Amino acid sequence: MKRIRVTLRKKTIASGRLSLYLDFYPPFFNSESGEYSRREFLKLYLIAKPASPIEKILNAENLHRAELICSRRQNEVNKEFIYTPFELEELRKKETGRKSFLEFFKKEASLRTGKNLALWESAIKHFEKFLNDRDLLFEEVDAYLIEDFRSYLLKTESIRNIGKKLSQNTALSYFNKAKATLRKAYKLKMLQSDVNAQVDGIKEVESERNHLTLEESIALYNTPCIKEIVKRVSLFSLLTGMRYSDIAKLKWADLHNTAQGHFIRFRQQKTQKNELMPISEHAYKLMAEHATEGEIIFKGLKKWDVDRVLPIWVSEAGITKHITFHCFRHTYATLQISAGTDLFTVSKMLGHKSIKTTQIYAKLVDEKKIQAAGKIMLE
Structure with a gap:
C-alpha cells in the first residue's frame, strides 16, 4: 500500500x-x-x-x-x-468502541421490511426507553447490561397499550432483535467478546390459539353477513389457511387451473417464500368472477371492514369465542389435523419453516386425545 x-x-x-x-x-x-x-x-x-x-x-x-x-x-x-500490527488492532478496538451501538441497532432495523420492520422499530423504542434516551457506545455493551435489558422487557408495559404488561412472547421477539444485533456486531468485530452467547434468551410460552370447530365453521358458513366480501374472504382463509396479507394481494395471474385442480402461486409476505398451494373447489368458488390477470381477486376488500364486520357476523352465528381473522388460519390447521392429515403435509400447506410450529396445532385437537384415551381396553 x-x-x-x-x-x-x-x-x-x-x-x-x-x-x-x-x-x-x-x-x-x-x-x-x-x-x-x-x-x-x-x-x-x-x-x-x-x-x-x-x-x-x-x-x-x-x-x-x-x-x-x-x-x-x-x-x-x-x-x-x-504502528505495529498489535498497535493497529488496539487502535481499531478503541475507535470501534467509541461508535454508537444504538445507531448500529437502528441501521440493522432499517434493513428489514413490512411487519418485521415494525417489530424491530418497537424493539428499538423499548431499548431507548431502557437506556433513558441516552446513547450507548460499543465499549459500554456487556452481558450485564443486556441481562438488565432482558429483565426490563419481562417487567415493562407495552408502549402502544398503556397499562398493559408486555407479553412474554412479545418480550421474546424484541429481545431476539437485540441478540441478532449483538451476533452481527461480534461477527463484524464491532464487539470484542460474544456478548450474545453470554446471555440466555427468553423462553417462549405457548399462546392460546382460538379456532373454530367444524360445527362452528358450518354455522358461520350458514350465517348471512352484512358485507359479502368479508364472508367470502374469511371462508377462503378458513379453507386455505392463507393469511390476510397474502389473500389481499392475490391477483388473477396467481391462479392456475390444471387437470389436477386449482393452484395459487404466491410469495408469502411474512416469510418471503414462494408457494404453490392447491385449493379446493369450494375455495375456488368463493373468488369473484374471473377478470383480467392484473386485477386483484378480492377487489374492494378493506381491512377496516373486516375488523368492523367480523365480530358482528361471528356473534350472529352464535359463536361466543373471540375470533380474529387470523383465527381462520388456526381453524384450517386444526380441522386438517382432526381430519387425519399428517403434520408434514399441514406444515407444507401453511408454509411453515419448521414442523415444530405446526405441532402446536396438534395440541389443540382434543378429539384426537379423546379417541386415544379409548383405544386401550382391558375388558
Whole structure:
C-alpha cells in the first residue's frame, strides 16, 4: 500500500477570504462515507489581506489549527506505516468502541421490511426507553447490561397499550432483535467478546390459539353477513389457511387451473417464500368472477371492514369465542389435523419453516386425545 501525502491548501472564496482544506494524494478510503476522498474542507478561513492586528492574529490561530489537523490526519491515514500490527488492532478496538451501538441497532432495523420492520422499530423504542434516551457506545455493551435489558422487557408495559404488561412472547421477539444485533456486531468485530452467547434468551410460552370447530365453521358458513366480501374472504382463509396479507394481494395471474385442480402461486409476505398451494373447489368458488390477470381477486376488500364486520357476523352465528381473522388460519390447521392429515403435509400447506410450529396445532385437537384415551381396553 502506498503512503498518502496530506497537504494543507487554500482556496479563494467570496468576501476576500481563503478556505483551508486538506488535499490527499492518492485519495484515501473514508470508512464513514464508504467512498474515496481527495479533499477535506476544514471550515477554517483566513482573511486574504488582513488589515488589522486582530485579523492577523485570527489568521495565525486558524492556520495553526489547520496545521495540527493536517499533521493528525497524516498519521491517521498512514497508520500501517507508523504502528505495529498489535498497535493497529488496539487502535481499531478503541475507535470501534467509541461508535454508537444504538445507531448500529437502528441501521440493522432499517434493513428489514413490512411487519418485521415494525417489530424491530418497537424493539428499538423499548431499548431507548431502557437506556433513558441516552446513547450507548460499543465499549459500554456487556452481558450485564443486556441481562438488565432482558429483565426490563419481562417487567415493562407495552408502549402502544398503556397499562398493559408486555407479553412474554412479545418480550421474546424484541429481545431476539437485540441478540441478532449483538451476533452481527461480534461477527463484524464491532464487539470484542460474544456478548450474545453470554446471555440466555427468553423462553417462549405457548399462546392460546382460538379456532373454530367444524360445527362452528358450518354455522358461520350458514350465517348471512352484512358485507359479502368479508364472508367470502374469511371462508377462503378458513379453507386455505392463507393469511390476510397474502389473500389481499392475490391477483388473477396467481391462479392456475390444471387437470389436477386449482393452484395459487404466491410469495408469502411474512416469510418471503414462494408457494404453490392447491385449493379446493369450494375455495375456488368463493373468488369473484374471473377478470383480467392484473386485477386483484378480492377487489374492494378493506381491512377496516373486516375488523368492523367480523365480530358482528361471528356473534350472529352464535359463536361466543373471540375470533380474529387470523383465527381462520388456526381453524384450517386444526380441522386438517382432526381430519387425519399428517403434520408434514399441514406444515407444507401453511408454509411453515419448521414442523415444530405446526405441532402446536396438534395440541389443540382434543378429539384426537379423546379417541386415544379409548383405544386401550382391558375388558
